[in-house]
Amino acid sequence: MKYESGRSLIETLGVLAIAGILTAGTIATYNTIRNRQNRTIAVSQLEMIAKNTRLLMAMKGDYTGVSVDYLIKSGALKNDRAPLGSSEWSVTASVDGKEFLINLVGLSQSDCQYFTTVNLGWANGVTVNGYGTNPENYCLSTGNNKVSFVVQ
Numbered sequence: 001m002k003y004e005s006g007r008s009l010i011e012t013l014g015v016l017a018i019a020g021i022l023t024a025g026t027i028a029t030y031n032t033i034r035n036r037q038n039r040t041i042a043v044s045q046l047e048m049i050a051k052n053t054r055l056l057m058a059m060k061g062d063y064t065g066v067s068v069d070y071l072i073k074s075g076a077l078k079n080d081r082a083p084l085g086s087s088e089w090s091v092t093a094s095v096d097g098k099e100f101l102i103n104l105v106g107l108s109q110s111d112c113q114y115f116t117t118v119n120l121g122w123a124n125g126v127t128v129n130g131y132g133t134n135p136e137n138y139c140l141s142t143g144n145n146k147v148s149f150v151v152q
Helices: 009-057 068-074 109-117
Strands: 090-093 100-107 125-128 145-151
Touching: 009 068, 009 100, 009 109, 009 145, 068 090, 100 109, 109 125, 109 145
Parallel strands: none
Antiparallel strands: 090 100, 100 145, 125 145
């Protein structure tokens, strides 16, 4: 009687299937960790932008004229890279100049929902796509959300 050594095709396919499942799980975990890290870094950067803007504009008494370009020229920001979302972000003063807004655009629905639920001690409020009341209800699934942080 002849004995064959090696693995059968079924055994090999089973091993490949298990490896595929483990790889998919690893990739999903990696993406979750990466998104969490990007959000944590963004919150830290946003807090520094708010702090530096407050310090810079304190002597003036109001926030009129504040912008990303102004903050870069004064040294409060190193560059014009957005903390999160697209590069179309901005820092603007309110109409009365007593507060300013840090506006992030192009945020995904999950990033938008994150910023409406996280406690930001440095921000007095958050608006999503122009809505300040119950902003968590206005996050769009299209990935083109605008989140504004109101700072006094």
